[in-house]
Amino acid sequence: MKRRGFLVILSGPSSAGKNTLLSAIKGRVPGMLYSISVTTRKPRPGERHGVDYFFLDDAEFTRLRDSGGLLEWAEYCGHYYGTPREFVEDSLAAGHIVITDIDIQGARQIRTAMPEAVAVFLMPPSLEELQKRIVARGTDSEAAIKERMKRAVDEMKYVVDYDYWILNTDLDQAVTDLLAIITAERQRVERTEFP
Amino acid sequence: MKRRGFLVILSGPSSAGKNTLLSAIKGRVPGMLYSISVTTRKPRPGERHGVDYFFLDDAEFTRLRDSGGLLEWAEYCGHYYGTPREFVEDSLAAGHIVITDIDIQGARQIRTAMPEAVAVFLMPPSLEELQKRIVARGTDSEAAIKERMKRAVDEMKYVVDYDYWILNTDLDQAVTDLLAIITAERQRVERTEFP
Numbered sequence: 001m002k003r004r005g006f007l008v009i010l011s012g013p014s015s016a017g018k019n020t021l022l023s024a025i026k027g028r029v030p031g032m033l034y035s036i037s038v039t040t041r042k043p044r045p046g047e048r049h050g051v052d053y054f055f056l057d058d059a060e061f062t063r064l065r066d067s068g069g070l071l072e073w074a075e076y077c078g079h080y081y082g083t084p085r086e087f088v089e090d091s092l093a094a095g096h097i098v099i100t101d102i103d104i105q106g107a108r109q110i111r112t113a114m115p116e117a118v119a120v121f122l123m124p125p126s127l128e129e130l131q132k133r134i135v136a137r138g139t140d141s142e143a144a145i146k147e148r149m150k151r152a153v154d155e156m157k158y159v160v161d162y163d164y165w166i167l168n169t170d171l172d173q174a175v176t177d178l179l180a181i182i183t184a185e186r187q188r189v190e191r192t193e194f195p
Numbered sequence: 196m197k198r199r200g201f202l203v204i205l206s207g208p209s210s211a212g213k214n215t216l217l218s219a220i221k222g223r224v225p226g227m228l229y230s231i232s233v234t235t236r237k238p239r240p241g242e243r244h245g246v247d248y249f250f251l252d253d254a255e256f257t258r259l260r261d262s263g264g265l266l267e268w269a270e271y272c273g274h275y276y277g278t279p280r281e282f283v284e285d286s287l288a289a290g291h292i293v294i295t296d297i298d299i300q301g302a303r304q305i306r307t308a309m310p311e312a313v314a315v316f317l318m319p320p321s322l323e324e325l326q327k328r329i330v331a332r333g334t335d336s337e338a339a340i341k342e343r344m345k346r347a348v349d350e351m352k353y354v355v356d357y358d359y360w361i362l363n364t365d366l367d368q369a370v371t372d373l374l375a376i377i378t379a380e381r382q383r384v385e386r387t388e389f390p
Contacts, residue, residue: 001362121384159384159389160384160389162384163383163384164379164382164383164384165382165384165387166382167196176378177378177379177382179375180374180375180376180378180379180382181375181378181379181382183371183372183375183376183379184359184372184375184376184378184379184380185379187359187360187361187372187375187376188358188359189316189354189355189357189358189359189360192360194354194355
């Protein structure tokens with residue numbers, strides 16, 4: 001039995017906890033690879049180039065995007081984000097599961113290009129909790145916090161376009177749910193070639 | 196967020212290990228109910244009426260079937276098997292997950308009646324291992340063993356009609372896979388009503 005690789009898109013409003021959840025499942029799925037996004041925003045404390053993001057300047061980003069090197073890209077709060085195409089396509093072709101966290105706009109672009117991708121929506125426990133997280137991060141101005149919150153409310157309704165949703169109240173439960181979704185999708189008959 | 200119930204069909208060739216797997220996940224999924232089949236075959240040692248099966252005689256079975264009381268029924272090696280309709284329909288309406296193990300014929304009937312059911316194919320590790328299990332059970336004549344093996348080979352090709360497949364080499368792995376499939380399906384956006 002030969003299994004085909006697939007792309008898992010973890011998306012949801014900003015500060016829903018996508019990065020934390022991805023870090024928490026690191027090493028738990030044998031052979032699963034992480035797609036690392038490019039961004040033009042500045043690194044936050046502790047973030048490393050090539051690990052958390054590839055940090056590019058505007059000119060580098062534009063060059064990569066305009067040469068077709070991005071699977072999706074989006075502008076968010078004045079910065080650009082994107083998913084390098086080559087890594088994802090090569091890894092899937094080699095049979096790997098690839099996971100990526102991207103915002104709602106980017107997720108829509110990838111799903112159009114790759115309708116067989118598995119789309120998971122991470123739902124913050126409540127708007128109050130979401131605001132607390134954004135404020136606690138301490139990197140945003142009051143205006144930026146307002147913009148993030150307004151956008152999060154708008155984005156919540158896109159859950160209906162996704163395959164799965166996970167409520168991020170308790171990290172352990174969110175980890176269990178995400179691992180279950182990946183395990184189940186690996187067992188899909190349509191991804192398997194039977195002799 | 197309100198979740199709708201759904202039916203999980205665990206199917207596969209005879210002696211693939213469906214009953215053992217179902218027993219092994221007992222109590223692991225909160226609120227999941229087990230559909231108990233009716234059969235006209237005699238109880239094997241240790242099997243209890245109302246727990247493993249409802250054991251009926253031919254007249255009782257025919258009466259139930261002809262009054263529309265079965266969701267599916269099949270004849271297998273000279274005996275009748277069926278799934279009582281009322282229990283499944285009432286439990287799903289109340290929002291429960293219901294699981295049932297049925298043979299390939301029965302699974303096809305239920306999937307036609309309930310296309311939204313989740314169909315899982317349990318694959319024996321190998322034909323050699325399958326034969327060993329049937330022989331070890333000690334309840335079948337040599338002719339019956341031959342018939343079961345021939346049928347198992349025929350049935351293996353129906354895996355392509357299913358949503359998921361599980362290879363039953365190692366019971367712990369099969370349990371992990373089945374629990375993951377149920378957990379993932381519970382997180383499907385299409386089964387959830389968002390406010």
